[in-house]
Amino acid sequence: MENKKIKNIFHEGPILPTFISDSIAKHATKTDIGGHSIFLGQVRADVIDEKAVVGIEYTAYEEMALQKMHDIREEIFAKYPLNCMHIHHSLGFVPTGELCLFVFTSAPHRKEAIRACEEVVERIKAELPIWGKELFDGDGYQWKVNV
């Protein structure tokens, strides 16, 4: 059973690959899992009006985001037979090429893990009050728009 306590999903700065590999390794003891699905969001070096994005500064309405993520988590667990689900999202500055979102779902069978992971990613982008500010090389910025 999933813990009902509201979990913190926020990390200051980029999510490190070593954190992700450690998280995968921790599942070796959970032998009823048959498939994992992982989504990693990476900051892209877009070029806008000849200015290159060097990173994204993330802010959030944390209290509401954590409550909403808790609700989404409950709904996903009710919908899919998952063993576990882990969500991590950056706050603060994340340079281009580094990771800002880590969604990790595990289930006895692959299809449930894959479907749940995709649905969680889409719902995070659409429903959590988080904002990205794309900072340009030199100076200037623009507020990120999700498509």
Added chain:
Amino acid sequence: MEIMIFGHLTEITRSKSIDAPCAKNIAELRHNLEEMFPGLVGKTFVIAVNNQLETEEYVLSQNDRLALLPPFSGG
């Protein structure tokens, strides 16, 4: 009524928190805010009440936690 402001809307209000006149519902609060900050007119934003998105008719109470939220862009 104290209202928290997020994202690019802070550039219009020039503050992360503002004090607005009491309003009976969200529609009236939205109207009051647009009078205080004309830059908000035509901008897309929603108003959260106690961490939930509510309709324009939602009746406000003195102790509600209010927040102005522009379109989300996480991930």
